[in-house]
Amino acid sequence: MIKINRVETEQTRCAEEDLRLAKENGTTYNTKNVNIxxxxxxxxKCYICENKSSTSYQIEHLVPHRENAYLKYAWDNLFFACAHCNGIKSDKYNPIIxxxxxxxxxxxxFRKEGYFGADEKFIFKALDSDIETKNTVELLEAVYYASSTVQKEFESRLLRKHLREALSRFKNYxxxxEELDTKEEKEDMECLIRNELKDSSEFTAFKRWLIRDNAKFYNDLDGFLDEG
Structure with a gap:
């Protein structure tokens, strides 16, 4: 999970108009314009796990609406989530960040500790004592290590596999x-690394924290973190 800017575009204006009409008429918020x-x-990508590989995405209410018309149709309360995360979050974790x-x-x-097959673990460490932070950490842990059903356990295992592969590629970059010598070669690889650290990349939080935690080794890459 990373900060995402709700940039206003022609498409978002169409979505908000759909929501206004849906609220007036008591119809669904789940329109084509809203989804797009x-x-x-x-x-x-899912706003919770940052996975782009899910086969099912849904409209998720950050604050459960419980038939509250404002929350149900408010554009700022609608988020893009994969079915796995949406099903786990439901209305159990409130409030979250x-x-x-x-x-x-x-x-x-956001950190990865250990190695595959040797006590590997994805860690979500709260950096403050806010209730929103606490609930979000608990949600992330439930998402990545679900065990409520066989299906959810399988989905979590697949999510961890996608994350592991993404981090492996990033580390290879x-x-x-670090091994390149010429400026031209480094510039080409810099473009790849910058793309991996953008808001639009998947699992960006883990990649950015990898750079932060190893700043003494990657101090020339630390400046990429502010580019978003």
Missing amino acids: ALREVFHN DCTKVDVEKKIA IREY
């Missing part, structure tokens, strides 16, 4: 970058 706009805003308003990476550290 959310996918655009959240860079085609609003990643469109808060810099999540200043409140939670960094290793190659």
Whole structure:
């Protein structure tokens, strides 16, 4: 989970108009325009796990609406989530961090410890004592290590596999970058690394925290973190 800016576009204006009409008429918020706009805003990835490989995405209410008309149709309360995360979150974790308003990476550290087959673990460390942070950490832990059903356990295992592969590719880019000698070669690899650290990349929080935790080794890459 990272901070996502809700940029206003022609598509988001169409979505908000759909929501206004839906609220007036008591119809569904789940329109084509709303789905397209959310996918655009959240860079085609789940706002909770940052996975782009899910086969099912849904409209998720940050604050459960419980038939509250305002919350049900409010554009700022609608988020883009994969079915796995949406099903786990439901209305069990409230309140959580609003990643469109808060810099999540200043409140939670995202880390991978150990190695595959040797006590590997994805860690979500709260950096403050806010209730939103606490609930978000608990949600992330439940998402990545679900065990309520066989299906959820399988989905979590697949999510961890995608994350592991993404981090492995990213680390390889960094290793190659460190081994290059010429300025031209480094510039090409810099472009790849910058793309991996953008808001639009998947599992960005883990990649950015990898750079932060190894700043003494990657101090020339630390400046990429502010580019978003």
